[in-house]
Amino acid sequence: MKTNLTKLSLSAIALLVMATNAMATPTEAPKAYPDGELGRMVKLGEDILNNTNTHPLTKELVGNKLQCKSCHLKGSDGKPGTGLGISTFIGTATSFPAYSKREKSIQSLQDRINNCFMRSMNGKRPIIDTEASVAMATYVTWLSTDMPMKMNPKIPCSPLNADRWMNGAKHFAKIQKKATHENYVNGQKLYETKCAACHGKNGAGVGAFPPLWGKNKKGEWLAYNTGAGMSKLNKGAAWVQSNMPMGQGGTLKDQEAADIMLYVDAQERADFDLKKGLLPADKMGYYNSKVLKETHSVRSNFKQFGLDIDKIRGDKKIK
Template sequence: MQRNLLLAICGLIVAFGGMSWVGQAEDQKSSSILRSIPEGPLGDAIRLGRDLVENTTSHRLSQPFVGNALNCTSCHLKNGTDPQAASFLGVATAYPAWSPREKTVITLEDRILNCFMRSCNGIRPPLGSEVSVSISAYITWLSTDQPIRMNPERPAGPHAVPQLKVDITQANRQRGEGLYSVRCASCHAKNGQGDKENPPVWGARSFNDGAGLANVVQLASWLKVAMPLDETDLTEQEALDLAAFVNSHERPKFQLSEHLPPKEQLGTFNSELKMEEADAGR
């Protein structure tokens, strides 16, 4: 029995050590890619894109298109280089991709701009704008040397957050409230409004109800792999309870027409949906 116990312990050490090694390998790979950014106009665009991802709410180019207190890196941790938390690594290889929400095939640029409308609760930057091209360039550079894997099912890359197979009817907001007080409030505040370093998770300064994380299961899936930052160890049930509690609060309503720029500044919004279908299909 002692031998079996020893083998089990060794197996756990190998398993968790392997997971750590994979994460470290991805970090080293992304660091190498970032160090290899070229000089010249392309390199300038890539570096600008990284700056916009990190400072979306404050950068003079992106700030006019943001309607809340979230930066891209609020969800895409480490500027999208964390391999677990909505990673940008390899994302460009999945596009163009079919988008069930827009009911059409979209490009990486479309996906980025739609995020400004939903997660940033702002205005969609024009296609081909400096904001759009630079963020696209940065994300594409993070896919350097990876094979094309266009996605016929949804706009998601090879490191997409795996969706939890949970029963939403088993979510418990009361348990979630207790967990939030113990595991989340120290960074995001008891009132959910965060601080200068940590984003608000509900209310007028957070993502609107058209964002992916406004879906309880999607939020739970993200929480499971991303939070808390200092000790990412939530169980599936804890992530589900927390997501139910967070999303039980008020947040801005998504109306597509309110998030599109004037037609002359739009570029092309290529969704086949009518306005009312988009609003209803959050």
């Protein structure tokens, strides 16, 4: 009788611990959509995150062949942004409003989402409070259901991403600053064995697998531009180490992830000019940033780490 009772209370404690853990950090989206109009907006946001470059509400604002879920990966529930690698959307909404060093302002979740259109999506920033903008923020907020609020005074991202981004960026910056042409050659070799089957030897993507660089035959850019987090040699390496090869996140050694992204981010991609990412002044609405001028190129992204793109590549193919 006594042992039975102990067993019973032990399993009760185990259940409680499991329940508390589950509440603190969910690992998937809530089981059911909200009712009514709120549920419709969650579903609309989910649809946009899955089909960003073809969705009628956002296709005009996208300048490549990517979707939000290309980087904010699907998790075990099949929903965009629930993948638990670095850049998950679980917990993201709990950090906003949050400070952003890049804009030197307090960003709303809509601000943060819409800025990805100018950079990762190589397109134009949607207007705040339009249906697409509200829908995306509604979906991302839904993924933090039951999580405690904790506005972030330092970095505009999920508590599950913050340390991984900050530590990863610092760690990989140190490695990338020492890069040479040999690292580039090694990166190319690794890319061709570990990545090219899905992303193409020429970076253009294979079937449903997304592109990483370059243009198509029509001259349209395929992937993220030089203002995107992924185009920075340190952040790109941190993301790839956590998430790629698909289904094998966490298997690349530090130097391997660094060399592969040294190679990938040394290829041709669209230059970033903040002015081109903003709609004309009469259409744009308010742009919440104290920084109104910002440009980047492949060359300047290498220079940021003290590297000369011509020496790293061993040719002069990048302008």
